[in-house]
Amino acid sequence: MAGSNFIDYVKILCRSGKGGAGSCHFHRAKYVPKGGPDGGNGGRGGHIILRGNRNLWTLLHLKYQRHIFATDGQPGGECRSFGKDGEDRIIEVPCGTAVYDADTGKFLCEVTDDGQEIKLLRGGRGGLGNWNFKSATNQTPRYAQPGEPAIEKSVILELKLLADVGLVGFPNAGKSTLLSSISAAKPKIADYPFTTLEPNLGIVGYRGAQSFVMADIPGIIEGASEGRGLGLRFLRHIERNAVLLFMIPADADDIKKEYDILLNELQQFNPDLADKGRVLAITKCDMLDDELIEEMRQHLPEGVQTVFISSVTGQGLAELKDVLWRTINDEDNRIPCRITHRDLDITHRVTEEDDFIIEQESPEEEEETWDVEWPDEYWEENYKDD
Numbered sequence: 001m002a003g004s005n006f007i008d009y010v011k012i013l014c015r016s017g018k019g020g021a022g023s024c025h026f027h028r029a030k031y032v033p034k035g036g037p038d039g040g041n042g043g044r045g046g047h048i049i050l051r052g053n054r055n056l057w058t059l060l061h062l063k064y065q066r067h068i069f070a071t072d073g074q075p076g077g078e079c080r081s082f083g084k085d086g087e088d089r090i091i092e093v094p095c096g097t098a099v100y101d102a103d104t105g106k107f108l109c110e111v112t113d114d115g116q117e118i119k120l121l122r123g124g125r126g127g128l129g130n131w132n133f134k135s136a137t138n139q140t141p142r143y144a145q146p147g148e149p150a151i152e153k154s155v156i157l158e159l160k161l162l163a164d165v166g167l168v169g170f171p172n173a174g175k176s177t178l179l180s181s182i183s184a185a186k187p188k189i190a191d192y193p194f195t196t197l198e199p200n201l202g203i204v205g206y207r208g209a210q211s212f213v214m215a216d217i218p219g220i221i222e223g224a225s226e227g228r229g230l231g232l233r234f235l236r237h238i239e240r241n242a243v244l245l246f247m248i249p250a251d252a253d254d255i256k257k258e259y260d261i262l263l264n265e266l267q268q269f270n271p272d273l274a275d276k277g278r279v280l281a282i283t284k285c286d287m288l289d290d291e292l293i294e295e296m297r298q299h300l301p302e303g304v305q306t307v308f309i310s311s312v313t314g315q316g317l318a319e320l321k322d323v324l325w326r327t328i329n330d331e332d333n334r335i336p337c338r339i340t341h342r343d344l345d346i347t348h349r350v351t352e353e354d355d356f357i358i359e360q361e362s363p364e365e366e367e368e369t370w371d372v373e374w375p376d377e378y379w380e381e382n383y384k385d386d
């Protein structure tokens with residue numbers, strides 16, 4: 001995955017600018033012996049601002065930009081002249097980016113809309129010049145304020161894809177095949193588990209001009225919420241989907257059991273996921289005849305609408321789209337942003353492709369042993385005198 005362009009996790013060090021110092025100055029001019037204090041104020045330090053940009057899909061542009069520093073405010077000058085403000089740094093992020101404190105793992109904020117701006121770190125205020133402190137009782141203030149210090153923080157940006165429908169299923173369930181058959185996306189498809197290693201998005205056209213976004217997410221296995229398989233890395237992308245489409249192949253031993261395992265993993269990861277609209281698709285139904293389908297209907301999980309589909313023959317796909325469309329537009333499922341973001345577990349190794357690990361128990365260091373046999377010439381050459 002090292003060469004992958006899908007970057008959904010970056011850690012960056014941000015620093016706002018510090019405020020410029022206020023000036024302590026007295027007016028001096030010919031024939032003006034006591035001009036009075038005229039030191040100006042320092043400028044404000046630059047802010048670090050996050051801005052949502054719907055044209056971005058990953059955090060790739062931040063992968064090699066690990067330090068983002070705003071500039072400092074300039075100090076004030078004589079004649080009440082103000083210092084120049086520092087320049088703000090704007091970090092453009094895709095919609096659906098959550099921000100965490102890298103030291104504590106605490107959730108800080110999230111950017112969900114295009115153009116939305118969030119001031120992540122505030123620049124220090126400039127100090128007041130001595131001109132501000134003159135008064136009837138203190139006509140020569142010989143002091144001015146220093147500027148406020150800069151704020152430095154390491155933050156983790158995590159992208160949680162915004163999609164209408166998220167595909168949830170064990171590896172090999174036929175998720176990518178479905179996405180490729182009803183949208184123009186071209187995910188990799190093969191008959192081995194974990195073919196999909198990173199999420200794919202596809203736009204599914206529905207009855208002419210309408211469309212919805214479908215996200216194909218790497219397969220989930222039992223224990224994914226504790227980090228098994230590709231587990232934790234991708235479960236968070238499900239958090240933001242309006243509707244979850246569970247996919248279980250028709251040749252599964254026990255559909256009900258598989259459904260419960262998947263649901264349980266999602267709930268373990270984030271209990272809010274249980275409130276999302278759910279649809280169940282039994283895939284690969286071209287392998288079944290009508291009689292078998294009827295028999296299967298008796299053993300389906302309760303409380304979830306089920307559709308029998310085959311991405312290869314196209315069976316049931318129109319019905320599936322209808323059901324999905326209805327569920328997406330259901331008032332209850334409309335707001336995918338209701339999710340509560342749980343704090344990051346910073347003791348967990350969050351990413352593989354990034355080379356840093358936030359905190360990892362250091363393995364016990366093995367003592368180095370030299371079991372290499374040195375050739376005789378080596379000894380002769382280096383230790384001739386001994």
Ligand SMILES: Nc1nc2c(ncn2[C@@H]2O[C@H](COP(=O)(O)OP(=O)(O)OP(=O)(O)O)[C@@H](O)[C@H]2O)c(=O)[nH]1
Pocket residue numbers: 169170171172173174175176177178188189190191192193194195196197218219220283284285286287309310311312313
């Ligand atoms: N007969 C039949 N085979 C299918 C159907 N859909 C998918 N398959 C096959 O099932 C295998 C797995 O399909 P994928 O779409 O790669 O499965 P996936 O769920 O994306 O798997 P991962 O990415 O590994 O999680 C492939 O060999 C597909 O050809 C279907 O409707 N009918």
Ligand SMILES: [Mg+2]
Pocket residue numbers: 175176177187188189195196216
């Ligand atoms: Mg796949």
